[in-house]
Amino acid sequence: MNSPLYTNILIVGAGPAGLMLAVCLKRLGIDFKIIDKRIPGQLYGQADGIQPRTIELWESLGIAGELLNRGTRVCRSALFVPDEANKNVQLIADGPNVALPEARYPFEILAPVQLIEGIMRDTLTSQGVIIEQPMEPVSVRVIEKEKSPLIEIRLAPVVNQHGDTDIQEIHNTSETIITAKYVIGCDGARSWVRKAMGIEMKGDETIFEWGVMDFTPVTNLPTFRAKTVIQSPLAPFIGYLPRPNRTARIYTLLGRTGSNIIMKSEEGAETSDLIVKATKVGFLPYTMEYQDISWASIYRVKQMIATQYSAQDCVFLVGDACHVHSPLGGQGANVSMADAYNLGWKLAAVLKGQAEASLLKTYEDERRPIALDLLSLDKEIFKCFDSELHFDGLALGGVYMGNAPFLSGLGITYNSSLIKSGNEDLAPGLKLGYRFPSAEILRHCDWNAVHTHDLIQYDGNFKLILLPGDIQNPEVESALIELLFEMDNSELRGHLKVLRDFKTIFRVPRTASLPAFGHSSWLYENCYVDENEAQELHGIYALADVSPYKGVAVLVRPDGYVCTLMPISTETVSLTKAYFDTL
Ligand SMILES: Cc1cc2nc3c(=O)[nH]c(=O)nc-3n(C[C@H](O)[C@H](O)[C@H](O)COP(=O)(O)OP(=O)(O)OC[C@H]3O[C@@H](n4cnc5c(N)ncnc54)[C@H](O)[C@@H]3O)c2cc1C
Structure with missing residues (x-):
């Protein structure tokens, strides 16, 4: 040994x-x-x-x-339901797969x-x-x-x-x-x-047996490169996902544990045969050929x-x-x-x-x-299916739509001792415990377009992001100068180094000249501007709902979540210290 x-x-x-x-x-x-x-x-x-x-x-x-x-960007999603004659399927809903304005990447990737x-x-x-x-x-x-x-x-x-x-x-x-x-x-x-x-x-084990299969589709389905859910009068649930190299994955319901409604008569059949047989007619009036089946499996859900x-x-x-x-x-x-x-x-x-x-x-x-x-949410999804394997496509679509922020991961909010409330009135659009919003900004010194998330890479450090507002306003300028003065006079060790590496996003046009701040913590390369139109909800000031005359200082965790809000003043330093004292 x-x-x-x-x-x-x-x-x-x-x-x-x-x-x-x-x-x-x-x-x-x-x-x-x-x-x-x-x-x-x-x-x-x-x-x-x-x-x-x-x-x-x-x-x-x-x-x-x-x-x-290399992945497939799934930008569109579609829902088909039975037509009036209850013979074929018809497209009833069609739209963006990720309809969330806060998304930096408004799509899912299939890979x-x-x-x-x-x-x-x-x-x-x-x-x-x-x-x-x-x-x-x-x-x-x-x-x-x-x-x-x-x-x-x-x-x-x-x-x-x-x-x-x-x-x-x-x-x-x-x-x-x-x-x-x-x-x-x-x-x-x-x-x-x-x-x-x-x-x-x-927890529980659910009652259904699901089939899943990867293949190359040969089809005239108009949404064959979109995420597609099909409720057919002739087949059980079909969930269809496009994958790279014109391939696809299909999910379907094969049976109920114990009764195995479909599988019972098919014992010994190949999994892929079961899935093809169960779903093929479900695409009518469109045709679907399953070529180059690379993988098929049956599973139960816990x-x-x-x-x-x-x-x-x-x-x-x-x-x-x-x-x-x-x-x-x-x-x-x-x-x-x-x-x-x-x-x-x-x-x-x-x-x-x-x-x-x-x-x-x-x-x-x-x-x-x-x-x-x-x-x-998983249980809510399962409520759209009944014990006879029927499902309600519109209800399922509603569950997906209603839970889009959570499903995209963008809506995840943390509520633990790391999230400190206070000063929410300074940025009503910024939710504590929520990821720092994604917005385009411009680096002031060279007009390079960057993204707010580029400022919060995963390096283990907390980030202080100052949104002081319109620096051409004398009151805004003096509040910032007082804060810089306080930083220069503080001992900044450990996490408090965040007060050295802060980034500033001003609410001014790119051509505005910034004052000549003579402070050791001041770096012009860390200055950005948000010049998006106020009425458009794209800019960080509009998203965070921050007044250009009051501003806000935002402390962001190493994983990008907003943990506390502070005023732009000498208080920023003491409040930041107080936050780290509790860590
Ligand atoms: C059909 C299907 C489709 C899915 N589609 C999606 C999807 O589109 N999106 C999505 O987010 N999720 C999807 N999932 C779920 C996803 O696959 C799992 O949630 C995910 O793989 C979990 O990751 P994991 O690393 O926790 O566990 P696993 O992927 O299970 O990895 C565990 C690893 O630990 C190793 N291991 C196990 N025991 C030991 C041991 N004793 N010692 C050493 N090593 C060990 C295993 O070899 C394995 O490499 C799907 C699942 C299925 C079945």
């Missing part, structure tokens, strides 16, 4: 959640190890829909380019899981990270917890996997012992880590959540390890990656001594309510 290896963090599982956490930690300079029980190259998950907020998260990590270039995971794997490989696989934990023991946690984990290579079952042979002789401060279970719905820590999943997201303050669960639901909302991988994004900067802040370990408790406080909301 080898002698123990030490690492700050052991990530168990390299699916979307584990890879995302690894990308986040690497970017923040945190040492970790990541293992997976899969044989390298073996496919596992099936996620393919990436939501607008996830694209933003990837952008802030510097990895969105390839996804945007095979190989591409999604591949981009993150390639990023890690280029940074020298090795995913150790096939490797799995065989025991875990918390030696110390609280202030300086220490966990011992024994790992063993998986030497034989039989299909996709759990039967494996382990070479006990080549066990590796690792000691780590934190262990993160990103090991999917059957999480070994969760079971080892005695954490339960609570709607469950872990009773807790952590154990002994040093073992955490992320992704499907702590919540499972149907893929109908295209959420699982997105929510899993958002979990990782939330936990990543917190782990880094604690390990770097910038925050107390109690910061980690806010991971569950913030992410578990999101999963609970997701389970409620």
